Structures are given as C-alpha cells and as structure tokens.
Amino acid sequence: MRNRQNWAVALSAIVLVCCGALLLSQKVNAAGEGKITGTVKLDGTAPHMKGIDMSKDPYCAKAHATDPAHLEQVVAGANGGLENVVLYISNWSGSAQASTAVPVFDQKNCVYTPHVLAMDAGQTFKVITSDQTTHNIHPLPNPMTGNIPWNQSQPPGAAPVEKSWKAAEVIPVQCNIHPWMHGWFVVVKGPYATTDDKGSYTIDNVPPGNYTVTAWQETYNTMTQKVTVAAGASATADFTFKAK
Amino acid sequence: MRTRLRKWSLLLGAAAVLALPLTSWAQLTQYDLETRIGMESHVGNITGHAKDAKGDYRRYCVVCHGTLGDGNGESFPWVDPKPRDFQLGIFKCRSTPTGTLPVDQDLFDTIARGMDRSNMPQWSTFTKQERADLVAWVKHFSPRWTGEKPGTPITIPPEPEVTPERIKAGRDVFARVQCWKCHGVQGMANGPSAATLTDDLGRTIQPFNFTDGSRPKCGDTDRDIYRIFMTGLDGTPMPSFADNIKPDEAWDLVFYLRTFMSQPSKEKAMAKQLALKPVDPNAPVAQQ
Numbered sequence: 001m002r003n004r005q006n007w008a009v010a011l012s013a014i015v016l017v018c019c020g021a022l023l024l025s026q027k028v029n030a031a032g033e034g035k036i037t038g039t040v041k042l043d044g045t046a047p048h049m050k051g052i053d054m055s056k057d058p059y060c061a062k063a064h065a066t067d068p069a070h071l072e073q074v075v076a077g078a079n080g081g082l083e084n085v086v087l088y089i090s091n092w093s094g095s096a097q098a099s100t101a102v103p104v105f106d107q108k109n110c111v112y113t114p115h116v117l118a119m120d121a122g123q124t125f126k127v128i129t130s131d132q133t134t135h136n137i138h139p140l141p142n143p144m145t146g147n148i149p150w151n152q153s154q155p156p157g158a159a160p161v162e163k164s165w166k167a168a169e170v171i172p173v174q175c176n177i178h179p180w181m182h183g184w185f186v187v188v189k190g191p192y193a194t195t196d197d198k199g200s201y202t203i204d205n206v207p208p209g210n211y212t213v214t215a216w217q218e219t220y221n222t223m224t225q226k227v228t229v230a231a232g233a234s235a236t237a238d239f240t241f242k243a244k
Numbered sequence: 245m246r247t248r249l250r251k252w253s254l255l256l257g258a259a260a261v262l263a264l265p266l267t268s269w270a271q272l273t274q275y276d277l278e279t280r281i282g283m284e285s286h287v288g289n290i291t292g293h294a295k296d297a298k299g300d301y302r303r304y305c306v307v308c309h310g311t312l313g314d315g316n317g318e319s320f321p322w323v324d325p326k327p328r329d330f331q332l333g334i335f336k337c338r339s340t341p342t343g344t345l346p347v348d349q350d351l352f353d354t355i356a357r358g359m360d361r362s363n364m365p366q367w368s369t370f371t372k373q374e375r376a377d378l379v380a381w382v383k384h385f386s387p388r389w390t391g392e393k394p395g396t397p398i399t400i401p402p403e404p405e406v407t408p409e410r411i412k413a414g415r416d417v418f419a420r421v422q423c424w425k426c427h428g429v430q431g432m433a434n435g436p437s438a439a440t441l442t443d444d445l446g447r448t449i450q451p452f453n454f455t456d457g458s459r460p461k462c463g464d465t466d467r468d469i470y471r472i473f474m475t476g477l478d479g480t481p482m483p484s485f486a487d488n489i490k491p492d493e494a495w496d497l498v499f500y501l502r503t504f505m506s507q508p509s510k511e512k513a514m515a516k517q518l519a520l521k522p523v524d525p526n527a528p529v530a531q532q
Contacts (some may be wrong), residue, residue, distance in 0.1 A: 004511045018362045019482030028328055034386065041299065057425075058439075060525065132528070132529050133422065133529065134421055134422035134425060134529075136481065136483035137483075138481065138483065140444055142332060143332045143333060143388065144331075144332075144387075148334075148343045148344075148388075149334065149343065149444060149478065149479075150342040150343030150478070150484075151342050151343075151476050151478065151480075151481070151483040151484060152480070152483050152484050152487065153421060153475070153476075153484065153485045153487075153488055154421055154488070155421045155422060155488050155529070156420075159487060160486050161487070162248060176437065176442075176483075177422075177425045177426065177428070177437045178437070178440075178479075179440040184479065202332040213506070
C-alpha cells in the first residue's frame with residue numbers, strides 16, 4: 001500500500017515537471033526568434049551605369065540638373081557592398097508574416113525610390129508620387145502566377161495607390177510616360193530584407209531552424225546559402241556576386 | 245530475351261518519368277481546355293455555351309487567335325496589332341477597373357464592334373446567341389475565369405449638356421493629368437513619350453490619334469470614351485484615371501477630346517467659337 005502511494009507521488013511529480021518544462025519551452029520558443037544578418041558584396045568592378053537623358057520631360061531634367069541620374073542595375077558602394085539585393089528564406093514553410101508595416105514605393109524626381117521594393121505575399125504596399133509630373137505605375141507580373149497586372153495613373157498630388165500581390169514573384173514595374181523609369185517589386189513568402197548602401201542586411205523574426213537563404217540581384221540573379229538559426233541568436237550569411 | 249525485355253521496360257519507364265514534367269511545363273494543353281468546355285456566358289437574358297461556339301471559332305477566329313487561344317494562329321506573323329492572347333485573360337475593352345476581368349457584356353460588345361485599325365473585323369453578322377457562345381468560348385481559354393470573378397463595372401453618370409464652360413474645364417483636366425504626354429497637345433499622338441511606348445509584351449504601340457478620323461478601339465460613343473480613360477486599356481500603356489478624375493470632370497474631358505476629332509460635332513463648333521488654344525506643355529501643373 002505504502003509502496004503504491006509512493007509511486008503515485010513520484011508519477012504526479014514527473015507529470016508536473018514535464019508540463020512545466022513543456023510550458024517553459026513553448027515560452028522560450030515564442031521569445032526565441034533569431035535573425036539572419038550578413039553582407040552582400042560584389043567581386044570585381046561594377047559595370048558602368050549609363051546616365052539617363054531626361055530631356056523629354058523638362059520637370060525631370062530640371063530635378064537632375066546638378067545630380068544626373070544613372071541606371072541602377074548594379075549599385076555597388078566603395079567597399080564593394082551591393083545595394084538593392086533582396087534576401088529571403090526560399091524554403092520558408094511557415095505562415096505569411098503578420099507584418100503591419102506598409103512598404104512605400106515613391107516616384108521622386110522621375111526615378112523609383114527605392115529601386116527595388118521587397119514585400120511578403122499578401123502584404124499591403126503603397127505607391128506614392130512626390131513629383132510635379134504625371135506618372136503611370138504599370139507592374140508586369142505573369143498572370144499565370146495569380147498576380148494580375150494593372151496600370152494606374154498618378155498625376156501631381158494624387159492619392160497613394162494601395163495594393164498587394166497574391167503570389168511570390170519578381171515583378172518588373174515601369175512608367176510608360178518616362179521609359180527610363182524601371183524598378184522591381186520582389187514578392188517573397190516569409191521574412192525578408194533588402195541590403196542598404198553598404199551591402200548589409202538583417203532578416204528579423206526568424207524562428208529557430210534550418211533555412212536556405214536566397215539573395216536576389218536584378219543583374220546577377222540569385223545565390224543561396226544554408227544557415228542554422230538558434231533560439232534568440234543571430235546567424236550570418238554573407239554573399240559575394242561575381243561581376244560580369 | 246528476358247534481360248532485353250527488362251532493359252526495354254526500364255528504358256520506357258525512365259522515359260515516362262522524364263516526360264511527365266514536360267506536359268506540365270507546357271502552358272495550356274488541349275486537355276486543360278476540354279475540362280473547361282462547360283463554360284457559360286450571361287449577356288442580358290441570353291446564356292452562351294462554349295461547346296456551341298466550337299464550329300464558329302474554327303471557321304472564323306482560329307486563323308488569328310490559334311487553336312489554344314494564345315493569339316498564335318497561322319496569321320500571327322503578318323498582323324499588327326497582334327491577336328489577343330486569351331489565355332492571359334487580359335483585355336483592353338472593359339467596363340471594370342484595371343487589373344480585373346471584364347464582364348461578359350464587354351466581350352460581347354467587343355466581338356460586334358471589332359477593333360478599328362486592326363485585323364479584327366466587326367462580327368455583327370453573328371446572331372446574339374452565337375456571339376454569347378463565342379464569349380463563353382473565349383473565356384474557356386483562361387484558367388482565370390474558373391477562379392476569379394469579373395470586376396464591378398464602373399458607374400457612369402448620365403451625360404450632362406455640353407457647354408463652352410465644360411469644354412474649357414475639360415481642357416484643364418487634359419492639362420492636369422497630362423494626357424498630352426503621349427497623345428500630344430492637339431491629340432495628334434505626337435506627345436514627348438509617344439515614340440517609346442510598348443505594350444505589356446514589349447511590342448511597339450502607338451497612342452490614339454484623335455485627329456486622323458479613326459475610331460477609338462473600344463468604341464466611339466461619349467460613354468465609350470468616358471469608360472476608356474477611366475478603366476484604362478489593360479495590356480497597353482494607357483492607365484486607369486479612375487482615382488484621379490472625378491465623374492463630372494470626366495464628362496468635361498470627353499467633351500474636350502471631341503474637339504480634336506475630325507468628325508463634325510457640337511463640341512468642335514463650340515471650341516472654334518471659343519478660339520481654344522492647345523494646352524501649354526511648359527506651364528506648371530495645377531494640383532488636384
């Protein structure tokens with residue numbers, strides 16, 4: 001009889017401890033999201049970026065009178081850091097990020113700022129205009145992916161255009177009125193980051209796990225790397241694109 | 245003998261495995277189309293059935309639009325503008341907002357109206373039932389019609405009376421939203437951006453010339469012109485102005501555009517009396 005009681009006590013203690021551990025571990029998980037950071041560099045000399053002749057629209061030409069605009073297919077800093085590279089987790093299986101952030105795509109001085117806008121599938125983004133000339137925003141996704149192309153005008157002072165994309169896709173966007181205006185909507189699934197002018201990036205809110213990080217650059221295409229993110233820790237993934 | 249059989253079956257199996265993904269690579273197959281043959285269209289009180297349009301399509305349409313509806317028919321290399329690719333489900337003439345599917349009535353009207361300055365004639369010889377059947381047939385080419393609903397047609401308020409004030413107001417709209425960037429200050433399709441325009445597939449395309457007597461592709465009534473600039477012509481550089489032109493202003497713009505057209509009109513006479521000058525491309529743009 002005594003023996004049995006002992007056993008019962010021991011068992012309930014074990015169960016309690018297990019429950020506690022489970023609860024705790026869950027808590028740790030929720031708070032333990034890590035991140036992926038790194039730098040994207042260019043190996044070699046960046047190709048020459050041609051200047052843009054905006055004389056067709058006097059407003060645009062005037063805006064760039066002292067600071068001529070250049071194409072932005074490859075934007076490399078002094079130390080070789082590549083700007084406008086999108087980094088995302090290509091084997092992401094989690095749900096879409098419930099991010100309330102609204103990325104903004106500005107038409108400023110007849111160029112797209114930023115040149116590359118990354119976003120999550122389903123995330124709302126905004127197109128605004130800071131210019132005193134009419135633009136038309138004309139993204140060209142492949143309708144077979146589920147993303148449908150549209151084409152809207154934005155005269156000076158027009159209200160922002162708010163949209164979202166259904167599926168992950170790299171979507172070129174253009175202005176037909178100003179044919180040099182060319183940018184990208186990079187729609188991915190899950191957390192993402194875009195490199196700054198030094199080529200560095202940080203993907204936040206990455207739950208612990210093994211991931212394949214993909215770096216997308218408009219001229220050099222993509223590179224991938226495998227990383228392991230530990231709870232609450234920061235993993236590093238550096239990329240180097242070879243100049244062509 | 246036995247080994248040979250085994251070798252062959254192995255080879256065949258491998259070939260089959262390799263060939264499987266090939267079929268899914270192809271964009272659309274005859275099989276996909278067969279699964280959508282039950283597609284219907286509803287125009288007024290007429291119901292169109294895709295299966296009933298098979299004969300008409302083969303006889304009259306296939307030469308340009310192709311058996312798979314991809315616009316790659318036999319005549320493709322020789323016609324310009326190129327035939328529409330029905331698989332994409334993207335149409336110029338819609339009463340629905342940009343980026344949405346047109347309603348059945350839009351496609352029905354396009355078939356009868358034809359496309360001015362293209363190889364698409366006016367198919368007004370078809371009965372209404374035949375046209376409705378062809379609409380259903382056109383729809384069965386794109387997977388979009390099975391998963392997506394058409395957009396909600398824009399509301400066009402009743403047309404007001406033309407007045408000289410309205411024509412002048414229309415000129416201000418023309419200047420503010422800068423139609424002249426492509427269409428030119430006199431509507432002669434010679435704006436500064438006209439020469440570099442391309443369609444969604446990267447092919448050269450011209451803006452509409454209001455002055456040479458041709459008719460707009462999506463209709464030439466006042467309501468048609470209103471609809472064209474408010475919904476935009478998807479697949480072309482012509483954007484939607486629905487967010488930036490108020491319904492009342494839109495009618496003003498319609499009246500002003502009429503003054504460019506070579507056909508005689510009330511608007512043209514009024515503009516002549518007003519001695520209206522073209523907008524000044526170098527004037528600062530008025531805010532909305």
